[in-house]
Amino acid sequence: MDGHRTVMWRTADGVxxxxxxxxxxxxxxxxxxxxxxxxxxxxxLDGEAVVVVDERISFEAAQSRAASAPARARQLAEERPALYVVWDVLALPSGDVRGRPYVERRAMMLDVLAGLPSPSRIQAVSATDDLSVAQAWYDSLQDTGVEGVVAKLGTSPYRRGRSSSWKKVRHAETVDSVLVGYTGPAKRPRALVVRLPDGRLRMTRAIGARLGSQIGVQLAVSGPGRAARLGTGQSYTAVAVDLVVEVLAGTTRHAVVVATRLR
Known part of the structure; x- marks a missing residue:
């Protein structure tokens, strides 16, 4: 998917x-x-909030919603309602199910979602154990904004973060990194500083106008940063934001990586 990772808790008092x-x-x-x-x-439930624009999942629309104040978010919801695409179930009224195999959790998830009124803005992600079907999805869905497919081991329990029991197969091979800083003005950063999965901090090459403007919107609501330096001596503005940036996997062994987009 290409939206905003979200966990939904149905509590005794609400959602x-x-x-x-x-x-x-x-x-x-x-x-x-x-x-x-x-x-x-x-x-x-664990899933992703997505927004569809012109029959295509729009990452920009989802990020705009996520960064908006409540009043603006309500306005955006009226213009383009979101969908919640569910990947997994973490708990049921009977208790925690994260330790159960994925195939069992998916059956439980489908049972829970079947009880919702139809149509619903909460939907289960499609899944198959047929390799030819998965290949057809991978080949045909890119134009709809779907970034690839995820392969999961059916016997695997639910684990937070990365797991060796599942693998993303993207149309371009990338890795997720955490945004920790930037260079240039906050409204239009010139380059980013990211923390790679192995903990290394790296500065990206100069980013394009589109990515820069997307990140600028997020930085505008994050508050002021602080001056910092990489081990190489390069100065940047450090920030604490809830942003994940994709970088090309083949560049992560270098001092400067290539950022492709926000996650």
Whole structure:
């Protein structure tokens, strides 16, 4: 998918949506929180909030929504309602199910979602154990904004973060890195400083206007940064934001990496 990673908690009192960082983002996605009220209390789902523009999943629209103030988010929801695409279930009213095999959790997830009124803005992600079907999806869905497919081991439990039991197969091979800083003005950064999966800090090559403007929107609501330096002596502005940047996998062994887009 190409949206905003979100965990949905159906509590006894309502619905809470949580970003990857743990930040409460319920106010940004009320159009999917409200349908979540139809879930049984105690259900916790893992998925992605996506926005479709002109029949294509729009990463920019999802990021704009995620960065908006509640009033603006409500306006955007009226213009382009979101969908919540569910990958997994973490808990049921009976308790925590993260230790159960994925094939069992998926069956539980489908059972829970089947109880929602139809049509619903909460939907299960498509899945198959047929390699030819997966290949057809990989080949045909790129134009709809789907970035690739995910292969999961059916016996695997749920684990936070990266796991050796699943693999993303993207149309371009990339790795996820955490944005920790930038150079240039906050409204239009020239380059980024990212933390790679192995913990190394690296500065990217100069980024394009489109990526720069997307990140500038996010930095505008993150507050002021602080002056910092890499081990190489390069200066940058350090920030604490909930942003993940894709970089080309083949560049991560170099001192300067190539950023492709926000996640």
């Amino acid at each position: 809470r949506l949580q970003a990857r960082s743990g930040r409460d983002v319920t106010a940004n996605w009320m159009d999917i929180a409200l349908p979540g009220m139809e879930l049984p209390s105690g259900v916790v």
